[in-house]
Amino acid sequence: MGTMELIIQLIAGAVGGNAIGAAGKSMSLGTAGNTVVGALGGLGGSQLLGMIGATAASAGGIDIMGLLGSAGGGAILTAIIGLIKNKAMS
Template identity: 50%
Template sequence: MSILPLIIQLVSGAVGGNVAGSLMKESSLGTLGNSLAGILGGGLGGQVLGMLGMAASSGSMDLAGILSSVAGGGVGGGIAMAVIGMIRKAMAK
């Protein structure tokens, strides 16, 4: 596996985590927390899509492979940040 799709997924995850944090102010973890949760979710989301055969797992970086890495990382990062933020908010009560 090429390292470039993983880097794209991690960066997209960080962006997705920060976007989700700005949309969900009450569950936001701060910029660093949103980025770290997004990176974690981006890596996991990209790997899940790769296992399902929807991402560029062959290492060919054509437009479809790049877009699937960006989508998987961004969505995974946003979901991970939202889940971690909600858990943190529930534990604070």
């Protein structure tokens, strides 16, 4: 994995995490929390799609499926952690 791919996965995951945090306040971890957890989920989401062999055409050298997997992974992990955290605090 190249450095550029890693950076794209982190950014896409952070965007996905912040999007789900904004969409559902019960899933939000705050801006910093959404960003960090989303970035970690972005790495995992892209890696999972790569492991199952999901690939798509690239645009400008960027793997579109990897980008979507990163954003989705960031959103999913943020939602799960946010729901667990907020459930435990209530």
